[in-house]
Amino acid sequence: GQNIDQPTEMTATEGAIVQINCTYQTSGFNGLFWYQQHAGEAPTFLSYNVLDGLEEKGRFSSFLSRSKGYSYLLLKELQMKDSASYLCATMDSNYQLIWGAGTKLIIKP
Amino acid sequence: GAVVSQHPSWVICKSGTSVKIECRSLDFQATTMFWYRQFPKQSLMLMATSNEGSKATYEQGVEKDKFLINHASLTLSTLTVTSAHPEDSSFYICSARDPLVDYEQYFGPGTRLTVT
Numbered sequence: 040g041q042n043i044d045q046p047t048e049m050t051a052t053e054g055a056i057v058q059i060n061c062t063y064q065t066s067g068f069n070g071l072f073w074y075q076q077h078a079g080e081a082p083t084f085l086s087y088n089v090l091d092g093l094e095e096k097g098r099f100s101s102f103l104s105r106s107k108g109y110s111y112l113l114l115k116e117l118q119m120k121d122s123a124s125y126l127c128a129t130m131d132s133n134y135q136l137i138w139g140a141g142t143k144l145i146i147k148p
Numbered sequence: 149g150a151v152v153s154q155h156p157s158w159v160i161c162k163s164g165t166s167v168k169i170e171c172r173s174l175d176f177q178a179t180t181m182f183w184y185r186q187f188p189k190q191s192l193m194l195m196a197t198s199n200e201g202s203k204a205t206y207e208q209g210v211e212k213d214k215f216l217i218n219h220a221s222l223t224l225s226t227l228t229v230t231s232a233h234p235e236d237s238s239f240y241i242c243s244a245r246d247p248l249v250d251y252e253q254y255f256g257p258g259t260r261l262t263v264t
Contacts, residue, residue, distance in 0.1 A: 052241070068250055081241050081255040089251070108237060132198075134180070134245060136253060140191040 041065045043139035045127050050145045051117055058106045059112045059125050059142045067132030073101050076127040076141065082126055085112070114144075122146045150176045154256035161232055168228045169259045171242030177222035178244035182253065183215075186239045198225045218263055232263040240263050 043063045051057040063071070070089035073080035086102035088094055088110060100113040114124055127139040151174040161167050179200050184192040196206045196217050204217035216228040223243075229236055239260055243253040257264055 072251075079239070079258075079260070081258040082254060083255070087251055121253075130251060134251075135182070135194065135197065138191045 041129075041131075043127055043129060043137060043138045045125075045142045048143045048145065050147060051114075053117055053119060053146055053148050055117050056109050056113065057069060057117060057144065059114075059144065061110045061112070061127035061129075061139055063110070063127070063129050063137075063139075065110050065129045065131060065137055068105065069130040069134065070101055071101075072126075072128045072130065073110075074128065074138065075097075076124045076126055078123075079113050079147065085125075115123050117146050119146050119148070150174075150246050150249075150252075150254040152254045152256040154202060154242055155235070156259060157245065157257060158260040159262070161261070163233055163263055164231055166228055166230045167232055167261060169240055169242075169261075171214070171227070171230055171256050173221060173223045173244045173246075173254070176244075176246045176248070177204065178214075178225075179247050180245045181225040181259045182216060182243045182245075183225075183227050184241045184243070186258075193243065195227075229261065232261070233248050234263045237261055237263045 045061045073085040076082040086101035093102045098115045103110045124141040126141045128136040153172045154172045181194045181198040195210045196204045198204045198219040206212045214218040241258040243255045
């Protein structure tokens, strides 16, 4: 079967660092995505990993370990505007995205 | 980056009527488009995969006669919610895949449907 797990909610402080974990079990793997979604808006692309390792893009970094079925999204220097839901998704062999339930990130001043 | 538009951005309709939502890829040709539905505080749920020139592939549990999908051109897919009921009220989002960039799906801004 296919399953993606990520925490339901996390809280962090402005200026701090937070790591959002995602574990997955999927049949066919064409990479893992992280999307950001603000309430009432469509998801926006953050990162894509298909090989093991860390991809850094500004304040955001994403890590993948295919052997462990594990990824994380690391957000540095948190800003209030980073308060959103963060969705982990894997792409199967048909190029369809399999979505996790999302992690709601709350940033406190 | 690639842009996908949706129209309308929000719509209110009466129970029993039909509503059409358009999804357009503005600067690329999308051979495949995806339709999602999202209820409050829940993740995206794939409804169907729409391929240009062929019938859509519906996910299990999605009624194909209720949610009509037409992908008549490489830049336009439409979702028609027929005989809408209040439980169909949701946020409908489309995405399109650029065949020149295998991995990324570009999302439209979504359509908020409220059925009264």
